[in-house]
Amino acid sequence: MQHMPDNEFDKLFRDKFRDAEIEPSVNLWANIEKELEPKRKKVIPIYWMAAATIAVAITAMLVFQKKEVILLQGADPIAQVQQTTPADVIATPDDLTKIDDQVVTQRTAKVSFATAKAETKATVVLTKDQIEEGSKNNQIAVQPNTNNDRLLIKPMDPKPLDVEPIKEQVVVENPIVMAVLPTNSKVEEVINENTSDRKGIRNVGDLVNFVVDKVDKRDKKLVRFNTDDDDNSSIVGINIGFLKFNKKNKN
Amino acid sequence: MKVTKTYTINDLMEGCKAGNRQMQEMLYKQTASKMLAVCMRYAKDRMEAEDVLQMGYVKIFQKVKEYRGEGSFEGWIRRIMVNTAIESYRKNLRTLSIVPIEDAYEQPSQGFDFSSLGMQDLMKVIQKLADGYRMVFNMYIIEGYSHKEIAETLGITEGASKSQLSRARAILQQEIIKMEGFGYATHAG
Numbered sequence: 100m101q102h103m104p105d106n107e108f109d110k111l112f113r114d115k116f117r118d119a120e121i122e123p124s125v126n127l128w129a130n131i132e133k134e135l136e137p138k139r140k141k142v143i144p145i146y147w148m149a150a151a152t153i154a155v156a157i158t159a160m161l162v163f164q165k166k167e168v169i170l171l172q173g174a175d176p177i178a179q180v181q182q183t184t185p186a187d188v189i190a191t192p193d194d195l196t197k198i199d200d201q202v203v204t205q206r207t208a209k210v211s212f213a214t215a216k217a218e219t220k221a222t223v224v225l226t227k228d229q230i231e232e233g234s235k236n237n238q239i240a241v242q243p244n245t246n247n248d249r250l251l252i253k254p255m256d257p258k259p260l261d262v263e264p265i266k267e268q269v270v271v272e273n274p275i276v277m278a279v280l281p282t283n284s285k286v287e288e289v290i291n292e293n294t295s296d297r298k299g300i301r302n303v304g305d306l307v308n309f310v311v312d313k314v315d316k317r318d319k320k321l322v323r324f325n326t327d328d329d330d331n332s333s334i335v336g337i338n339i340g341f342l343k344f345n346k347k348n349k350n
Numbered sequence: 351m352k353v354t355k356t357y358t359i360n361d362l363m364e365g366c367k368a369g370n371r372q373m374q375e376m377l378y379k380q381t382a383s384k385m386l387a388v389c390m391r392y393a394k395d396r397m398e399a400e401d402v403l404q405m406g407y408v409k410i411f412q413k414v415k416e417y418r419g420e421g422s423f424e425g426w427i428r429r430i431m432v433n434t435a436i437e438s439y440r441k442n443l444r445t446l447s448i449v450p451i452e453d454a455y456e457q458p459s460q461g462f463d464f465s466s467l468g469m470q471d472l473m474k475v476i477q478k479l480a481d482g483y484r485m486v487f488n489m490y491i492i493e494g495y496s497h498k499e500i501a502e503t504l505g506i507t508e509g510a511s512k513s514q515l516s517r518a519r520a521i522l523q524q525e526i527i528k529m530e531g532f533g534y535a536t537h538a539g
Contacts, residue, residue: 108522113491119387119469119473120386121383121386123382123403127404135374
């Protein structure tokens with residue numbers, strides 16, 4: 100085999116190929132152009148898909164948000180009731196005041212809810228003050244209330260469907276609260292009258308309220324109508340997670 | 351070339367960065383024949399080379415915004431072509447096996463002088479090399495990669511790169527002598 104110095108050999112090739120040109124096929128540019136085209140078009144559907152994905156994600160977040168709120172409010176009071184016994188009530192007054200506050204605030208919402216009169220507001224403030232000042236009486240008074248609240252609701256569940264659950268709760272609480280807090284009794288008697296009047300579904304507002312009550316167990320319902328004035332149902336409360344509106348709370 | 355002289359290669363580069371289709375076509379027409387010559391060295395035949403050329407230009411137009419003016423624009427285009435050719439070789443590596451060179455040779459070149467051998471003739475010889483040899487030969491001798499770089503790129507050892515290069519040289523010389531008949535043997539001896 101013949102040998103030529105490697106450098107010389109390499110240089111020969113390098114020189115030969117340095118400026119080498121070979122004309123490509125005529126249709127090659129058309130192929131390249133075709134390959135460049137579709138990638139520009141594909142950009143648009145990607146944006147649409149992204150927008151659709153975001154919309155789905157937001158919807159899903161709203162749905163889950165609602166469920167979480169319902170669970171939290173439902174679980175808390177039960178846990179508290181099960182843990183505290185009457186003996187604990189006397190031992191730890193501080194803890195109880197907290198529970199009382201919660202119970203009272205919940206009740207104020209309901210009370211002001213049911214009776215649209217100005218009197219309610221005053222009485223509610225009184226009960227709050229009382230509990231804060233003389234905690235002993237109220238603690239003893241309210242603690243069994245919370246216990247009984249849960250125990251009594253169960254047997255009363257199979258009541259006629261046309262009665263709104265919220266009103267029921269208020270009615271259940273009444274007899275116990277009346278015994279210890281005379282100031283409350285008047286207010287809650289009024290509630291009794293109000294609720295007793297309301298039987299059956301008289302208009303669309305009632306129907307919506309009924310359905311929402313069944314589905315939405317929160318204090319502030321998804322949609323709440325005021326159906327007190329027979330025919331003119333007016334919306335009083337909306338709660339769609341991020342959007343909350345309640346006419347009565349503002350009073 | 352058909353390109354109007356008012357456009358320099360830098361004008362074309364700017365046009366391609368802006369995504370101007372006409373400018374892309376002009377750049378292609380101005381550079382494609384040189385680039386096909388590059389691709390042909392790495393490919394087994396013209397069809398394979400034109401596939402690589404097409405992939406290379408698509409890549410060039412997609413990546414042209416990343417070109418920061420380091421080195422000449424044509425050099426940058428050539429680098430992308432070479433990389434595309436190497437990538438294509440590595441993708442096909444599994445399906446290809448090293449085939450020993452056939453002794454048969456059809457049309458000897460007219461001239462007997464080594465330097466009179468045409469580029470087309472040398473191209474044919476290179477394309478007849480086994481794939482591994484052809485890669486190392488092109489990368490080391492024409493593109494100027496070091497054995498270390500070749501070893502890293504092709505996933506072989508530096509020793510393998512060196513031995514494949516000397517083997518490729520030997521085969522090429524043999525083939526060229528065959529092409530020239532007895533001419534070179536007496537001349538270089």
